[in-house]
Amino acid sequence: MNCIYxxxxxxxxxxxxxxIISFPYNKVQALFYYLVVNKTTTxxxxxxxxxxxxxxxxxxxNLRNALYKLKECFMKEDILYLANNSTISLNSNIKIETDVDKFIDNKFEIDAYTGEFLKGYSVKNADNFERWIYNTREYLKGIYLKRLNERIKLEISKKNYGQIEKYCKLIIKNxxxxxxAYKNLMICYKDQGKYxxxxxxxxxxxxxxxxELSITPDIEIEKVFREVLNDINKRHNTDKTNSFFYGRGKEIKxxxxxxxxxxxxxxxxxxLIQGEMGIGKTRLKDKFIQSISKEDIYISEVNCYQFEDEYSLKPWKKCIIDLVNIAKEDNAEFPILLQSILSKFIPEIDEESFENFKLETAINLLKQDVFTDSIGDILKRIGNNKKILIVFEDIQWMDSVSITLLSSLICNLNKDNIIFLLTCRNEFNSNIDKLLISTSKYNKIEKIELNRFSNQDVKSFINKAIPNNNISTEMINKIYLETEGNTFFLTEYLSIINSPKGINIMTSKMQDVLKSRFVDMSNNEKKIVEIVSLFDDVAPISIISQLTQIDEFEIIDIIEDLEKKxxxxxxxKGSKVYLKFTHRKLREFIHRGLSQIRKNILHNKVGKIIEKSINNDSENINLYFKLIYHYKNANNNIDCLKYKVxxxxxTLNFIHERFPRIYHNDEFYNKLYYDENITTKKLDEIEQELIELKAVEGDSYNTQELEIYILHIKGRYLIRKGQYFEGLKCIEDMIDMSMEIxxxxxxxxxxxxxxxxxxxxxxxxxxxKYVNYGFKFIEDYKINSEKVAFLRFKALxxxxxxxxxxxxxxxMECIESLRKNKKILNQYILYIAACYNDIGNIKMNLQNFEEALEYYKKSIEICEEKNIWIxxxxxxTNAGVAAYYLGDHNMARYYLKKALNIYKKIAYNSGESIAQSYMSLISFKEEKFKESLKYLKSADTKSNVLKNPKEIGTVLLVKSKIKDNMESNNKIADVFKDYLNEDLEQYVNKGLKYLKESKEEYKFSS
Structure with a gap:
């Protein structure tokens, strides 16, 4: 059946x-819409x-023509039913669905209402149709609002605050x-503590x-507002009573x-106490006020609220009302003229009905000295009875007129029994700057800057807050990392430390406070912070510019505004400039708030930009980690796994390749190491991820490429640890698959x-065979970068x-070839060291031990110069063996000991059993028989892992030399008898067999 939606x-x-249907002109479309809604008409x-x-x-x-055109729109489908010459309806044999029908037919439906009926739609010269649109629009809107109100009542009874907030906002939108709706939304926030x-x-x-209407909110809203303020004060007082105070001794003094x-x-x-959000400004102020006597001083505390900077002089009105009422209780009198002037600024001074005092009026009055003089006069009169302490909190939200007045009073009333205690965030504010400039000029203000706690402070804070706790050092460090020493976040984390989810959550109180930092941002500012939140460390300005596509000069202005806040x-870092959030929780809040689709798109775009910066001739593991992070957050599983691999x-190339190419400085490589357990775990992880990826993607080019990468890593690893059957299978499969694609x-x-x-x-x-394969392939495909590697293999x-x-x-040809190519020399420096080592091996086999030692020293010097330990x-080891055959056992021990210290860091590395074998011989000659046995046992085990003939033969060589001395020395026999239980001839014959393979049988006669 045909379907129209x-x-x-x-x-x-x-x-x-x-x-999609396109109508030839508006009245054909209007006719159709009318029929769709009313079903039948005339x-x-x-x-x-x-x-x-x-x-x-x-x-x-015109109607006949419009009906004909309407049929044409639907490919001359007979969508109309003409019962007679006067009645017109839609053909019931055609399925017609509308969002309006869905909305009307289900009395609980609200989601279908996505906006007003035919929003923005208009038909010229059709007043009656316009009237019909308006009436239908209002009718449907009325139903929608009624249903929303019913939902709100239902959700209020369930205390389902998320739904209450959603439905209230929908009503306000319409x-x-x-x-x-505003009242219910305020109550919803109040009940959650989101003041x-x-x-x-x-x-x-x-x-x-x-x-719009020049009126104030109704009495019910005013009542809720006062309840909110009362709750804030109650919580504030409770916090004062219940919370402890840590540190800030210098500031208190x-x-x-x-x-x-x-x-x-x-x-x-x-x-003026200044510092970032949550640093403890209020707590410091409270601690001080709690410590002073209240008998001989009037105290007025006024909080300035965000979004109230448009309401001129509101903080001062609250302050004056407080002080006047307190003073009246002490029977203070005010001249009628002064009361008259004040009533002009604060109507009905004993009440709080001053919300509509206009900014323009305030500015005009402030220009007249009468205003400042009047406020000053009333403060002087109140101060005649007692000294006055006026506290203004969060003056960064104070309106400009109030700050101007505050600045004037601080400078002029300091000798009149009045002092101000102010708190302010450390973000840039031009009005606060003017205040500080004017008051500092006359030395009228003491500025106290609160900084974050150090790691040690955080530890002390926790121990004071939770005495006799069993919180681990690791957890304390984690708390410090998450809070960065900010008092508010520290307190919040301590409140949830024993919760089942631990500290890996963001409390509603945290979210509420953090939300307040971002509510007044422009759209472009929001774009910038969203992009910066994508980075877990710092965000390059170059990437921000590419993603926003905002003019560079405008970006600079936006960034400066965000820095001021x-x-x-x-x-x-070097010549590059980056951005980061002033606190990690700001970033976490913004990033959490991004929709998943936005995260996917933005993280993926960042990843693609970073990829372009990767040089094909280098392996930048730091960039790889960044790409893993971005592609993981973008749900781009293919590229995420690609860079994990x-x-x-x-890392494994550095560990598992005997002479890896060097792309970075020595510090980078000194940090690179995975032990056996981590290596196995990492390999298992990427193999499992590949299985999951192939289940979704199938055998695509990308998944085949990833499988080849993994086979290479795994095969190389297994070969290094002597598991040749499995390792060779991986490498053979890798070669076959690589040839296919x-x-x-x-x-x-x-x-x-x-x-x-x-x-x-x-x-x-x-x-x-494989050396020849390599040379042919290099020649066929012009892979010149690999020539030197295969030349060395041929030499070997x-x-x-x-x-x-x-x-x-x-x-020597290899060495000369590399030294001529300055561009790649540093990358292949270990190849040169390897060549010297191989020449040293030639000299050893020719029994030119001194010459061999010199070549080994050249190899060692290269590694020491580059500080590369792998x-x-x-x-x-080879230098130690050469020294041994030169008869210099001290030098031999020196080199072998150094080698064994390195081998401790490396699993399954060739040469280790040789170092242990000769250490066993040296210890044996020094009559340290137990030490000798320990080295020999370890060498025996290691040599059988890689099954290298030279290593196995060397162990048998040592066994034969010790066995040869057992019959003539009981001490030797007592130590070695249980271990060396074969005949001397067996050790010699087997040893000679293995050492002949490596052309080192001469060692049995040395």
Missing amino acids: VKLFDNSSTTFNEE RDELCSLLWSDMEENSAKK DEFNEE VSAIKVYDDISDILNK LIESTYKDFVENKESKSI CILEETS KSLNV NLNDYIIEGYKQMICYCIQTNNTKEMI YKIMVGEYETGENLM SISLFQ
């Missing part, structure tokens, strides 16, 4: 079998609606003068009613000293890993088969 709420549209009614300004015949002619949000709602309705001067009629100053701050490869780099890598296996097992026959092969002269010449252990 008509959307009439908000922006209208029509589809026929899911294809020709006369349609003529009256759409052509009332025409004569009857002309109107009917009826901005609906005071009942800042409740005050904002009150300010919104007050502003709308004042600007300074406030007390300043106040003491004031009480003793000495020259004194007002006090202490939301963002700049940091630099790449980052793992960088023409991944040439990994075909070459596969050949290299097969050659490494052959080197470890002394399999020269297979080795030359020649050495292994005893062609020493050819091998040495090829090694290869030096092999060179030190």
